[in-house]
Amino acid sequence: MTIGSASGSEGRYQVGVDVGGTFTDAAVFDGRNGLLRYAKAPSTPEDPAQAVLDVLDGLGVGLDDVGRFIHGITIGTNAVLEGRGAEVWMLTTAGFRDVLEIARTNRTVLYDISAQKPPPLVPRSRTLEIDERTAWDGSVLRALDLDEARAAVDRLPPGAAVAVCFLHSYANPDHERAVAALARNSGNGERPRAAFVTASSEVLPEFREYERFNTTALNAYIGPLIDRYLARLQAAVAERGYQGAVFIMTSNGGVATAGRARRLPVATVLSGPAGGVAAAAHLGKRLAMPNLITCDMGGTSTDVCLIEDLVVPLTNEQFVGPYANRTPQTEINAVGAGGGSVAWMDAGDILMVGPRSAGADPGPACYGQGGREPTVTDANVVLRRLKPGARLAGRIGLDAELARRAVGTLGLDTLTDEEAAEGIVRIAVVRMVSAIKQISVAKGYDPRDFTLVAYGGAGPMHGAFIAEELEIGRVLVPVGPGNFAALGSLISDVKQDFVRTRTIIPRRLPSFAEIANGFDELEAQSRRSLEAEGVAPGDFSARRALGMRYLGQSWEIDVEVPPGMDTVEALEDAFHETHERRFGHRNDGETEIVSFRLTGIGRSGKPAFGALEVPGALADARIETRAVFFSGAFHETPVLDRSRLPAGAVLAGPAILEEDGATTVVPPEWALRVLDSGDLTLERGDA
Numbered sequence: 001m002t003i004g005s006a007s008g009s010e011g012r013y014q015v016g017v018d019v020g021g022t023f024t025d026a027a028v029f030d031g032r033n034g035l036l037r038y039a040k041a042p043s044t045p046e047d048p049a050q051a052v053l054d055v056l057d058g059l060g061v062g063l064d065d066v067g068r069f070i071h072g073i074t075i076g077t078n079a080v081l082e083g084r085g086a087e088v089w090m091l092t093t094a095g096f097r098d099v100l101e102i103a104r105t106n107r108t109v110l111y112d113i114s115a116q117k118p119p120p121l122v123p124r125s126r127t128l129e130i131d132e133r134t135a136w137d138g139s140v141l142r143a144l145d146l147d148e149a150r151a152a153v154d155r156l157p158p159g160a161a162v163a164v165c166f167l168h169s170y171a172n173p174d175h176e177r178a179v180a181a182l183a184r185n186s187g188n189g190e191r192p193r194a195a196f197v198t199a200s201s202e203v204l205p206e207f208r209e210y211e212r213f214n215t216t217a218l219n220a221y222i223g224p225l226i227d228r229y230l231a232r233l234q235a236a237v238a239e240r241g242y243q244g245a246v247f248i249m250t251s252n253g254g255v256a257t258a259g260r261a262r263r264l265p266v267a268t269v270l271s272g273p274a275g276g277v278a279a280a281a282h283l284g285k286r287l288a289m290p291n292l293i294t295c296d297m298g299g300t301s302t303d304v305c306l307i308e309d310l311v312v313p314l315t316n317e318q319f320v321g322p323y324a325n326r327t328p329q330t331e332i333n334a335v336g337a338g339g340g341s342v343a344w345m346d347a348g349d350i351l352m353v354g355p356r357s358a359g360a361d362p363g364p365a366c367y368g369q370g371g372r373e374p375t376v377t378d379a380n381v382v383l384r385r386l387k388p389g390a391r392l393a394g395r396i397g398l399d400a401e402l403a404r405r406a407v408g409t410l411g412l413d414t415l416t417d418e419e420a421a422e423g424i425v426r427i428a429v430v431r432m433v434s435a436i437k438q439i440s441v442a443k444g445y446d447p448r449d450f451t452l453v454a455y456g457g458a459g460p461m462h463g464a465f466i467a468e469e470l471e472i473g474r475v476l477v478p479v480g481p482g483n484f485a486a487l488g489s490l491i492s493d494v495k496q497d498f499v500r501t502r503t504i505i506p507r508r509l510p511s512f513a514e515i516a517n518g519f520d521e522l523e524a525q526s527r528r529s530l531e532a533e534g535v536a537p538g539d540f541s542a543r544r545a546l547g548m549r550y551l552g553q554s555w556e557i558d559v560e561v562p563p564g565m566d567t568v569e570a571l572e573d574a575f576h577e578t579h580e581r582r583f584g585h586r587n588d589g590e591t592e593i594v595s596f597r598l599t600g601i602g603r604s605g606k607p608a609f610g611a612l613e614v615p616g617a618l619a620d621a622r623i624e625t626r627a628v629f630f631s632g633a634f635h636e637t638p639v640l641d642r643s644r645l646p647a648g649a650v651l652a653g654p655a656i657l658e659e660d661g662a663t664t665v666v667p668p669e670w671a672l673r674v675l676d677s678g679d680l681t682l683e684r685g686d687a
Contacts, residue, residue, distance in 0.1 A: 017486055022299025024044075024052060036479070045359065069246055071247065071489070087157075098127075100213055159193075163219070169205070195224045202264070214324045246258040253314075273334070279485065280292055295453065303332045318331075343375065364403070373406060378402075447472055455662075457481075499596065500518070500595065527540055556594050614643070626656065631667075648674060
């Protein structure tokens with residue numbers, strides 16, 4: 001497949017790598033000949049860096065000729081979900097050691113009076129108090145006693161991960177900075193006592209103590225793990241000849257230097273999924289499809305996101321497992337339904353799928369690596385939608401007999417193996433449909449107004465079935481769907497988010513200038529920070545938003561402030577419209593600004609994708625005809641090599657399209673079209 005040349009790349013190649021729960025994917029763009037190639041390797045959970053090196057070997061690219069290397073990671077997320085983070089100690093204002101213990105007073109399960117809150121990341125036994133106090137406006141009520149602070153730091157065990165969280169430090173961070181410096185520099189003179197130190201004013205400088213404290217604790221919890229991993233990876237790629245900076249995909253859909261990611265690892269918890277969403281928005285712009293619902297189905301989970309008018313939604317109201325994370329993130333909804341999701345029978349003999357996954361080790365039963373439980377991948381092998389005997393990532397063979405035995409362990413004696421396997425797939429599809437409804441129907445969007453973008457290793461195999469349940473008329477399968485998140489990192493800009501808590505009632509301002517001045521201060525800070533990361537002044541831009549609410553409300557919503565907005569009336573109109581869209585009502589009461597938010601963006605060189613160039617006819621792409629199970633019966637189904645499909649080709653289902661890293665299933669009553677770009681569309685109806 002031929003695409004255009006890259007702009008802004010210093011070396012011949014640009015490389016993107018995404019580490020998933022089952023496979024590690026890579027994409028490389030060759031700026032010399034305009035070719036885009038992919039590679040895939042099994043993930044190595046015990047040492048994720050090894051899978052990165054393996055997949056780089058699979059690309060066959062010399063790292064000394066790579067101009068840009070971008071990496072998406074899931075290490076931090078997995079550490080939180082699996083409870084493998086560091087032992088965190090917290091230093092906080094006297095009288096506030098129980099902030100994480102108290103948390104919020106809402107119940108996790110509304111009607112369960114015995115429901116328990118999740119245990120805090122830092123118990124009060126590891127929370128040390130320091131007698132200092134700053135007021136909400138930044139004024140010092142009780143000065144920091146450095147001797148007392150030093151005594152508290154001396155109580156920290158060697159190798160501790162430390163979160164410094166003081167009251168109102170968003171308004172005045174001086175006390176936090178002083179104590180963090182003590183923690184970083186304490187020790188025997190050779191190495192600091194603490195392994196990782198982070199301050200809340202660095203992580204999330206805004207009001208609401210619980211959210212700020214908890215996000216900072218998360219940063220400390222995964223900090224040592226991410227720091228060690230990235231240090232090892234940087235050394236490994238440098239040893240292989242890479243001379244540039246390592247960039248990390250971040251949750252906000254941008255990239256950051258590895259140095260920033262090592263300081264603020266909590267900003268990487270949606271690193272991998274954010275890459276796929278960024279790639280989908282880029283693709284939607286190229287194909288003039290502005291309204292998209294992304295569906296990234298991998299081996300462990302499925303991540304979905306709704307994009308309206310090519311705007312990727314951001315939120316600061318997400319959780320990592322049960323823990324609040326208030327750093328800006330792409331608004332993604334994840335469900336435990338992937339190719340490796342395990343099918344099982346509950347206490348009522350009801351067939352269930354997920355959220356537990358077979359992962360990369362041992363993996364689905366058909367991998368022949370010791371797995372015994374049936375998974376969605378095993379079901380697709382039994383249905384012959386995945387070719388028995390095929391090899392994934394060039395290494396893992398698909399054993400049809402092992403898959404059939406695993407499905408048989410469910411004990412569904414009244415069903416054939418194929419009927420049971422189709423039931424597994426249907427239940428997985430229903431779980432993914434439910435996740436999409438949460439980001440669409442539940443928020444006032446009609447999914448029928450959107451195109452479903454199916455990618456990930458398993459997304460194109462299930463995309464048409466998901467669309468059918470939601471009555472979505474068109475499915476878009478991008479080029480290289482199994483490596484789409486890795487490709488997304490190649491087209492992502494450097495981004496960094498800045499926030500400042502400041503309370504203003506717009507109607508009482510003499511003019512809009514005070515709001516503009518607040519943004520100007522943040523923009524100056526953003527420019528300095530990104531220029532330090534190598535962003536040229538001419539490549540800088542910024543996106544502005546305000547956290548606003550009706551006067552008297554407890555929680556705010558973010559309102560975009562476009563460059564042309566220059567009146568309080570226009571701002572309030574934008575808030576009313578945003579509020580009505582989200583909550584279904586508006587009023588004429590006074591509004592209040594509580595925070596200024598700015599995203600600094602450093603434009604990077606991106607591959608320029610061109611038209612598909614495949615010689616020959618549609619018949620040349622046919623590999624075989626295979627009996628495939630659909631809707632309770634076998635259908636003779638043509639199997640085609642996707643890489644040999646010419647632009648403009650049209651094909652009526654059923655059909656199976658095979659390529660490295662993914663399989664696309666076109667069910668009966670659906671039709672396939674190959675676009676000039678090489679991307680595929682699936683639509684219900686005749687070809």
